[in-house]
Amino acid sequence: MLARQLTAEALGTMLLLMVVIGSGIMGERLAGGNAALALLGNTLATGAILTVLIVLFGPVSGAHFNPCVTLAAAAGKTLRWPTAAGYIGVQILGALIGVWLAHAMFDLPVLQLSTKARTGIGQWLAEFVATFGLLLTIHGSTARAPATTAAAVGLYITAAYWFTASTSFANPAVTLARAASDTFAGIAPAGVSAFIAAQCAGTIVAAALSRWFWPPESTLPISTPPCAAAGDAAR
Secondary structure, eight states: OHHHHHHHHHHHHHHHHHHHHHHHHHHHHHTTTOHHHHHHHHHHHHHHHHHHHHHHHHHHHOOOOSHHHHHHHHHTTSSOHHHHHHHHHHHHHHHHHHHHHHHHHTTOOSSOOOOOOOOSHHHHHHHHHHHHHHHHHHHHHHHHOGGGHHHHHHHHHHHHHHHSTTOOOOOHHHHHHHTTOOSTTOOOGGGHHHHHHHHHHHHHHHHHHHHHHSOGGGSOOOSSOOOOOOOOOOO
16 A cells, blocks of 8 residues: 555654664764764664664565665666655655654754765765665665565664765765754755765666676565665764
């Protein structure tokens, strides 16, 4: 049922952003100026909630929470394009609502714009790598071991927070929403378009390589693969 799928995507993406932004705020407040400690708290919370959300909503909508994942599914003909358009719309809306709710919980102004500059070749390459790795993780786990997808995605994002210069946004909806938060996890609006372009490029390359690694005839039969989330990342 489409209404159930769209609600799951909106709610899941909203909860993801509440955790990304809220744990960033909490981490920064409690870390006493130690950025590494704040990032660690942000990382663990994000990896944990991704695992939970994929387990919850994978059987309902596929637990995308990420336009890159949705576009890859539509291009691979496992999701109809009109449904994909609906997914992307509610993912962006849910992400923004999640950011606003996180602000409200911490008694911050609900409407904000980030001033945190994230730009440059290293950052863009990091977003390409982060998204490429995320999509490869999703394709590989759903093709050969679907029961591991939730854990695989949660663990990948946990690692990618630390090995990518951008702290692994890897998600256009997350990137747009984080531009609306002048907190630990924010990104200045001027940096958004380049991040999203790098994420889309990573998606395309990962999709092509995945078809070679795991051609359709080699995949296990899965009616609604819990192909997960996106990730996002923070600092």
